[in-house]
Amino acid sequence: MNAIAMKRRSGRVSSSDRRFDIIITAIVTIYVLTILYPLIYVLSSSFSSGTAVTEGKVLLWPVDFSLEGYKMVFNYKAVWTGYANTLFYTVGRTIILEAQIILVAYVLSRKTFQGRKFFTWICVFSMWFSGGLIPSYILISGLGLNNSRWGYLIMGSMNVTYMIIMRTYFQTAIPGELLESAKIDGVTDVQYLFKIALPLAKPVLSVITLYLIVAEWNNYMGPMIYLRPTELHPLQLILRRILEASQMDMTMVSDAEMANQAAQMGDVLKYGVIVVSTVPMLCLFPFVQKFFNKGLMMGALKG
Amino acid sequence: MTAAKRNKTPSNALIPQKGFARFKKNFLRDRQLYLLIIIGIAPFILFHYGPMYGVQIAFRNYRIADGITGSEWVGWKWFEEFLTDPNFKRIFLNTLIISLYSLVTFPLPIIMALFFNAMRKQRYKGVAQTISYMPHFISMTVFVGILNLILSPTSGIYGNLFRLFGGNGYPADFRTLAGSFRHLYIWSGVWQGMGWQTILYTSALSSVSSELHEAACLDGASRFKRIIHVDLPAIMPTIAIMLILRMGGLISVGFEKAYLMQSPLNLSTSELISTYVYKRGLSDFRRFSYGTAVSLFNTAINITLMLITNYTSKKVTENEISVI
Numbered sequence: 001m002n003a004i005a006m007k008r009r010s011g012r013v014s015s016s017d018r019r020f021d022i023i024i025t026a027i028v029t030i031y032v033l034t035i036l037y038p039l040i041y042v043l044s045s046s047f048s049s050g051t052a053v054t055e056g057k058v059l060l061w062p063v064d065f066s067l068e069g070y071k072m073v074f075n076y077k078a079v080w081t082g083y084a085n086t087l088f089y090t091v092g093r094t095i096i097l098e099a100q101i102i103l104v105a106y107v108l109s110r111k112t113f114q115g116r117k118f119f120t121w122i123c124v125f126s127m128w129f130s131g132g133l134i135p136s137y138i139l140i141s142g143l144g145l146n147n148s149r150w151g152y153l154i155m156g157s158m159n160v161t162y163m164i165i166m167r168t169y170f171q172t173a174i175p176g177e178l179l180e181s182a183k184i185d186g187v188t189d190v191q192y193l194f195k196i197a198l199p200l201a202k203p204v205l206s207v208i209t210l211y212l213i214v215a216e217w218n219n220y221m222g223p224m225i226y227l228r229p230t231e232l233h234p235l236q237l238i239l240r241r242i243l244e245a246s247q248m249d250m251t252m253v254s255d256a257e258m259a260n261q262a263a264q265m266g267d268v269l270k271y272g273v274i275v276v277s278t279v280p281m282l283c284l285f286p287f288v289q290k291f292f293n294k295g296l297m298m299g300a301l302k303g
Numbered sequence: 304m305t306a307a308k309r310n311k312t313p314s315n316a317l318i319p320q321k322g323f324a325r326f327k328k329n330f331l332r333d334r335q336l337y338l339l340i341i342i343g344i345a346p347f348i349l350f351h352y353g354p355m356y357g358v359q360i361a362f363r364n365y366r367i368a369d370g371i372t373g374s375e376w377v378g379w380k381w382f383e384e385f386l387t388d389p390n391f392k393r394i395f396l397n398t399l400i401i402s403l404y405s406l407v408t409f410p411l412p413i414i415m416a417l418f419f420n421a422m423r424k425q426r427y428k429g430v431a432q433t434i435s436y437m438p439h440f441i442s443m444t445v446f447v448g449i450l451n452l453i454l455s456p457t458s459g460i461y462g463n464l465f466r467l468f469g470g471n472g473y474p475a476d477f478r479t480l481a482g483s484f485r486h487l488y489i490w491s492g493v494w495q496g497m498g499w500q501t502i503l504y505t506s507a508l509s510s511v512s513s514e515l516h517e518a519a520c521l522d523g524a525s526r527f528k529r530i531i532h533v534d535l536p537a538i539m540p541t542i543a544i545m546l547i548l549r550m551g552g553l554i555s556v557g558f559e560k561a562y563l564m565q566s567p568l569n570l571s572t573s574e575l576i577s578t579y580v581y582k583r584g585l586s587d588f589r590r591f592s593y594g595t596a597v598s599l600f601n602t603a604i605n606i607t608l609m610l611i612t613n614y615t616s617k618k619v620t621e622n623e624i625s626v627i
Contacts, residue, residue, distance in 0.1 A: 017526045024418050025427075031415065032431050035438060035498065038453055041460055045452075056463045096346075103343025107336045114329040119340055122348070128606060131354025132598040134584045134591050138360070138371070139353045157347040189335035218442030221559050225585065236444045240563070243448035267458060274445050281440040289433065 046070070046271035053267045069272035079273060081231060082238035085149075089223075089234055090216040092153040097212055098205075100158040101166055106193050108163075109170035110179075123160050137225060146226045155226065162208050169204040170197060210288045214281055235277050242273055361596040374592075381596035390574070398575045401556050404489050409549060412497050413542060416504035417530050432505070435498025447563040450491055454478050479568040488564060488573075507541040508534055543616060550612040576601050 040060060045053050049064035057063045073079055107113055108120055131139075137146075145151030174197060182192050198205070220236045227233060330337065356371070361381060363374040385391055415435075422428040441449070456462040456473040465474040477483045511534060519529045558577040565573045576597065584594015 020421075020526045021423055024421055025424075028418055028422065028427075028431050032434050034494065035434055038449060038460065038494075039437065041453065042449055054458050056458045056466065059460075059463055059467065100343045100346060103339045104347070107340035107343070110336060112333075113336050114326070114333050115337065115340070119344065122344070122352075126347075126351045128609065129355070129602065130351060131356075131358050132595060132602065133580060134595045134598065135354035135357030135360065136350070137585060138357050138365075138591065139350070154346070155350060157350040158343075189333075190339065193339070214440055218440075218444075220442065220444050220563070236442055239442075239448070240444045243444065243451070267452065270448060270452060274448060278441055278445055281442075282437060285436065285440060286433070 042271055042274055046268070046275045048268070050268040053271070069268035070276070072269045073272040073276055076242075076269070076273075078230075078233075078238050078241075079235070079276070082233055082235040085232060086217060086234040086236070088149065089152060089219075090213055093156065093216050094209060094212040096153060097156070097158050098209060101163045101208065102193075102198070102205075104158065105163045105166035106170060106197060109167045110189075111171075111176075123163060127160050133225075140226060147228050147232065149232060152223070152226055152232075156222070159211075162211060166201070166204055166208060169201055173204075174200050206288050210284060213284065217281055239273055239277055243270055358595060358599060360592050361599045363592060365592040365595075377592075381593045382600060384593065385597050385600065390579075393571065394574050394576055394579050397572055398556055398577075401485060401488060401561075401575065404485055405492065405556075406549065408489060408493050408497075409546065411493060412500035413504055413538070415497055416501040416508060416538075417534055419501060419505055420508045420534060421526060421530060432498070432501070435501065437498070438495040439499035441495065443559045443563055446491070446495060447560065450487070450564075451478055454487075479566060481569045481572045484564065484569045484572045488560065492560070503545070504538055504541060507538040511537040543620065547609070547612045547616055550608055 037060075041058065044060060044062045045058050046069050047062040047065055047067070048058050048069075049066040050068060052058055052063035104119070104123065108116060108123075110116070140146055140151075140155050143151075145155045178196060179192065182196060187195070218236060219234070220240065223232075223234050223237055227237075360371055360374065362376060362378060363371075364377045364380075365371065365374045369375075419428055419432055422431075438446075453459045454461045454477050456465070456476050461477070462473055477487060515533050515537075516529055519533050524532065556575050556577060558575075558581065561573055561575050562578050562581065565578065580594045580598045580601075582588070583590055584597070585591075
């Protein structure tokens, strides 16, 4: 009641609304700082000296600025084979999965397509039921696809949610008249996809590409199960080994001084590899962000 | 050329054709589309439906030498073994508690999205949103690594702040306490996922018409009241669908994070059905049939929960909101 009276008296912005503004800004600021602080801490630690990190001197900014962490990372050969493997898997699998998504989404977006219901059902049913980890493993090792780079590229199947997002985009964002007039001009279904539909679907394509790249880059479980030999390991598996190993060293080594030394090396190295492996993904996002507004995400729900 | 010709004879479409003849005609018309979808969907069918055939090993004693169909039937043996396993109750409860606990955090992204939406300064809002998406791009391996480093009592933020605010020596090590696993799991998940989850709600909010807000303003509604009475009802359908989807996955807690956060010390709370399936069925013991049976049990519960929520939602909203 009071608020309403105040509002009438003071014109557009009442004091309760102003208070509300301040509260919201404060909450959002606290939230943003909670997100940023650990990230800045990791970055600062990676630029600090090993001793400063181990002794717990880093609070916000780098202490005893040094690049020894990065030197260690650069000398760590496994990191670079991991990087190369990850690049190979990410690029290859993104292209293959994206092609599947585009083909299925395009055909299912055609309202007159006769098999539409049947194929949609095939896709949607899979969201509720899947064979699970072990039958997949039996199938894939039965096909001889495990423990091989090329095998890893082609295993796996498109994400149905992304497919539905793209299908909805094809349906809603590209006017149906375009198809009709193209048909009259004698454009075939395949030509229509590559010459008209795809160029118009750039926003949704870039967003889905981003999703696929991030998922592949960060995938841990797939390579862990299907790529046993060390030389095939992507970055994530090698990271895990580094992040876990020196933690083990600390407890395993009985001599206190040795343990301390191992830990000193370990921690800076850890911060270094974290930064080196994560920065590419964080840099990717701003490029796609402009496509990220409007009901793009809603596509999956409306479908 | 042929496509144009076919389009010029629409009268054909008016004559009702019988089943197969019509199928054949449409098939010829759509032949390129059929070709495209078959290329696209073949890997999906192979890698998604192929394993479904293998699910039968849950009822067999699978041995690699005998193959899937060659192994002998054992009926419900593996299910009985799992249900009578002394660890069953603990693993099942761990999974259930973690998922119910994470359900508690379900409203957080909604609240955050409402706050983002209510912000006046558009530039700050954009910056804040972008920052809030960042943790989503960090891999689980790195994320758990950061968590372990930060929570280190000797050299992490946690230990450093403890000493900064006058603590002596080293605080207790959360990472190894079984009792803190769930809290760490859930709240670190909020840190990582909340910003990203707001996207769906912010885009739903962006479609709320400004006329509604103006009308509410004229009626003297404060900004807070407008959030409650205008924004919130507008995104209710989105919330409902997200909730149904969430309920369907209630017993399927993600494998990666729990697996990466596990240590021998916290296993009493961190062993979940998914990690158990992996360890027993694939990595350590390679008991393929047993592992498949356990995960089938898990899937059965999930589907049941999904159907119940979906049915309830259909009843409550009079068929307006349902996933299936």
